[in-house]
Amino acid sequence: MIPPTHLRRILPFTIGLLVILALFTPIRYLDWVGWFGSLSQRLVAPISHPLSSLARWLAPAGKRVADDDAVRVLEESLEEVKSQMLREMQENARLQRLIDELNVVVSVNPKQAIRQVYAPVYGSASDMASGVLSVRAGRREGVEQNTVATAMGLQLLGKVVSVTDRTCTVVPITAKASGQVGAMVMLDNSTNGLFCRLEPTGNGTLRGQAEHRRNNATAAPIEPVIGQAVRLSDTDRWPRSAQMLIIGTVEAVEPAPGQPLRSVITVRPTVADLTRVSEVLLRISAPGEDSKPSSAVAAPPSRQGGTP
Amino acid sequence: MNWLAFAAVAWVFLGLEKGLRDALELGSTGASPSFVFGLLTFIAISAQSTTALWAAIALGLAMDLVFNVPLQGGAGTVNIPGPHALAYVLGTQFILSLRGVMVRRNPLSMGFLALVGFLVCSATLLAIFTTKATLGVPIEWDATRKLLEGLGSSLYTGVLATLLGLVLIPLAPFLGLPSHQQRRFGRRA
Numbered sequence: 001m002i003p004p005t006h007l008r009r010i011l012p013f014t015i016g017l018l019v020i021l022a023l024f025t026p027i028r029y030l031d032w033v034g035w036f037g038s039l040s041q042r043l044v045a046p047i048s049h050p051l052s053s054l055a056r057w058l059a060p061a062g063k064r065v066a067d068d069d070a071v072r073v074l075e076e077s078l079e080e081v082k083s084q085m086l087r088e089m090q091e092n093a094r095l096q097r098l099i100d101e102l103n104v105v106v107s108v109n110p111k112q113a114i115r116q117v118y119a120p121v122y123g124s125a126s127d128m129a130s131g132v133l134s135v136r137a138g139r140r141e142g143v144e145q146n147t148v149a150t151a152m153g154l155q156l157l158g159k160v161v162s163v164t165d166r167t168c169t170v171v172p173i174t175a176k177a178s179g180q181v182g183a184m185v186m187l188d189n190s191t192n193g194l195f196c197r198l199e200p201t202g203n204g205t206l207r208g209q210a211e212h213r214r215n216n217a218t219a220a221p222i223e224p225v226i227g228q229a230v231r232l233s234d235t236d237r238w239p240r241s242a243q244m245l246i247i248g249t250v251e252a253v254e255p256a257p258g259q260p261l262r263s264v265i266t267v268r269p270t271v272a273d274l275t276r277v278s279e280v281l282l283r284i285s286a287p288g289e290d291s292k293p294s295s296a297v298a299a300p301p302s303r304q305g306g307t308p
Numbered sequence: 309m310n311w312l313a314f315a316a317v318a319w320v321f322l323g324l325e326k327g328l329r330d331a332l333e334l335g336s337t338g339a340s341p342s343f344v345f346g347l348l349t350f351i352a353i354s355a356q357s358t359t360a361l362w363a364a365i366a367l368g369l370a371m372d373l374v375f376n377v378p379l380q381g382g383a384g385t386v387n388i389p390g391p392h393a394l395a396y397v398l399g400t401q402f403i404l405s406l407r408g409v410m411v412r413r414n415p416l417s418m419g420f421l422a423l424v425g426f427l428v429c430s431a432t433l434l435a436i437f438t439t440k441a442t443l444g445v446p447i448e449w450d451a452t453r454k455l456l457e458g459l460g461s462s463l464y465t466g467v468l469a470t471l472l473g474l475v476l477i478p479l480a481p482f483l484g485l486p487s488h489q490q491r492r493f494g495r496r497a
Binding site: 018131 | 319320324326327328329330338361365374376378379380383385386387388389391393397436439445450
């Protein structure tokens with residue numbers, strides 16, 4: 001046991017060390033702390049996970065449309081098929097352009113295997129940015145950085161930003177930390193929608209200016225309409241298997257400040273609060289698959305269990 | 309103070325903080341209560357000043373390890389040791405300077421001290437992370453929003469600490485801290 005007088009003497013030195021670590025140490029030299037962080041998170045998980053599950057059960061994320069189980073299953077199947085179809089169409093259009101440009105024959109593997117892993121949320125990952133989720137699945141389950149997470153149905157939830165052996169951290173698309181996301185307002189069942197770049201507002205919605213386009217036949221401007229579906233279309237920052245997943249529906253359309261002919265849309269996810277989901281579905285691609293131009297075929301999901 | 313009992317209670321409170329933080333958030337305001345600071349307030353009221361400051365460092369470092377700091381644009385997360393520890397030390401020091409004029413056995417005193425202590429703590433965290441963001445560290449940081457969140461969280465932590473006081477004050481002997489309720493019924497020396 002250290003005598004109290006010694007504790008008093010070393011206190012100023014400890015505080016000085018903390019000041020250096022907190023303020024002046026570049027983050028590239030703090031990688032070693034991650035191991036202790038991971039260990040600490042595993043230690044508190046037995047307490048935080050049951051509490052988090054209970055709280056999320058009492059106040060679930062909820063879906064904005066009331067439905068029973070049968071309708072929900074049908075809706076999810078419909079969304080799965082729709083997403084696959086749109087992804088195929090987008091992919092076909094891209095490949096067609098590629099073929100036209102290069103004038104070569106491209107052989108395409110149309111079967112991209114995606115393993116889906118259900119994993120429970122066991123707490124909040126950060127107290128500095130609200131909504132960042134700690135999820136109980138990690139490298140052992142094949143999760144890696146940039147793995148896509150979805151919520152109920154094919155609602156895009158977010159992306160894995162850091163991963164340890166047994167846990168990972170998911171930043172939802174509605175969290176400020178996730179940054180901008182490219183999206184498409186779906187005008188019909190084709191991929192000829194209006195592009196937009198959406199930014200999280202901090203209140204569970206995303207907002208951004210929609211592309212200005214006119215109808216070729218009538219020259220009338222094509223405006224987004226409240227209720228239209230908005231899907232992910234951001235090949236620069238998101239894996240190919242995530243394209244055309246649902247971001248949400250258009251909740252409000254208003255003229256852009258200073259540019260009255262352009263529209264600013266507000267998009268709300270189909271899950272009322274993405275930060276309150278109790279379980280996420282991680283879509284794990286086979287290594288290197290996401291770099292291949294191919295369409296997605298989803299395998300049956302497996303359920304993640306055990307203590308982290 | 310019995311450090312082993314403290315570690316056990318701290319473990320439970322860290323679990324509460326991690327598990328219930330999102331669930332207890334006030335809508336989308338980002339304001340949520342801190343269980344860990346409630347515990348620290350109780351220790352700062354009851355323990356010797358050096359003990360309280362070491363407890364602040366221990367709990368702060370645990371918070372730094374359990375909670376990550378997201379980087380800009382979804383580029384990952386990082387554990388930065390120190391910000392919470394320093395913030396808790398300053399918050400504790402503020403409580404230590406005020407505890408002499410408070411009725412220590414009253415849960416309302418604990419609520420008030422938690423409120424003002426957490427304000428100091430939030431201001432310190434704000435200063436540290438704003439400095440880091442200004443120095444070019446690519447952390448996701450919105451100072452104005454965090455200031456408002458800090459104010460809301462302080463009020464919320466004050467309310468929670470009042471309730472925690474009802475649980476923690478009887479737990480004082482288990483933590484090896486002087487029980488302020490003993491004197492009401494015990495024989496005075």
